[in-house]
Amino acid sequence: MLTRTAGVQKCAIVVRGRKAHTSRHREGVDAIAVLRQTLDLLDATHLGLVNHDFPTLPRIQIAGLIAGRGEGHVLSGISYLADKATALIDVRYPPPYEPHDVIAALEDLVERANKRNPEAVITLDHPPDPAFEVGGADMPPMDESPDSVLVQDIAEILPQVSNYAVTETGLALPFSFCGNDTTHLSRAGIECCLFGPRGAGPDTEEHVLISEMVACARTLAVLALRRCG
Known part of the structure; x- marks a missing residue:
């Protein structure tokens, strides 16, 4: 019988850049490149959500990636830089932490990423866009x-x-x-x-x-x- 379980937080990191033709790529902001740099910052050990009863937590899983042009991540027209890129993320974390603790830690990461990439706009979507059918309420430990x-x-x-x-x-x-x-x-x-x-x-x-x-x-x-x- 379990009376102690992890919490689950689902969210998305979204990067909005600027579209440009490959012949003038320096005029654009590659959302995919910025998302890759942002995900490199996504280290569970930096979240600070530690409970030694739950070894290996917190755990971050990048569960899905999509990028393209426009708000709908259109995949055609690949001669243009992607101006939107999204990563869907699942975070498992231990008690006594709450959903707001996880969101605060992820928002701090996003803030650091925005400072490194001032020409892009990086946001944390919580909950993710309904189009991704992630759904579900916050599930604390x-x-x-x-x-x-x-x-x-x-x-x-x-x-x-x-x-x-x-x-x-x-x-x-x-x-x-x-x-x-x-x-x-x-x-x-x-x-x-x-x-x-x-x-x-x-x-x-x-x-x-x-x-x-x-x-x-x-x-x-x-x-x-x-x-x-």
Whole structure:
């Protein structure tokens, strides 16, 4: 059962330059070149969001790149410099940090990039343009006590209704690196944890075990009766 998980922040770094024909490229500002320089500054160790319980965090993933001409990143007319370039970014970060801490750290990076490239305009889009279908609300970390009554109840019930037992509570790596919706429940004052079928082997993201699904369903049913009785 997980009660401590990473936060997830999704955003985009957008560079706007100036279009120019390749024969007069010095008259333009290459948005792709500026974006490359900006991403070179994107070092997770400089974000300052460190919790030694969560090794390797914060983690920055550049998840997608697109560049072209005009606001729509038009890809035709390649004889002209790209005047817009966008990088889609996923940041995983530990508690006790909040979304505003991540945004502040990234905005500081963007400010430094703008000072290095005064002829371009570099912005942090949060959330990213809806056209990219990144979506989703901010997902802060969850950091609940592994000794809560809820965790104790589940640990007691599970072996009574199945052949499984709770072997980990609180922080369980690498699974705690994921973001999940329990963070919204816990912040609404609802006691919760992340409990469900996981699967086995290296491809746990691609399957779950029916036996685990049954065990979880039985556990939750008994838990509901206990809480509502």
